Amino acid sequence: MVRKLKLRRSRRLKADVAWWKSEAQDWKDIAMEHAAEIDRLKKLVIRVPMPVVVPESVADEMKLREVG
Structure with a gap:
């Protein structure tokens, strides 16, 4: 009886x-996608x-040059 309970708990x-682990991998993938997007946006330098x-x-003087 105890053995079955231990096996069930183990499973x-x-x-x-x-x-x-699968949830952690999903979140890691999402974080990497966001990091890639942030990296892409950082490369868009807006001057x-x-x-x-x-x-x-x-x-x-500049106004006089424009008019004249």
């Missing part, structure tokens, strides 16, 4: 371990020009 434990402070005299 359940093995089944649970197999299920947990944004930074605002530059220009002295008023230089700005006036």
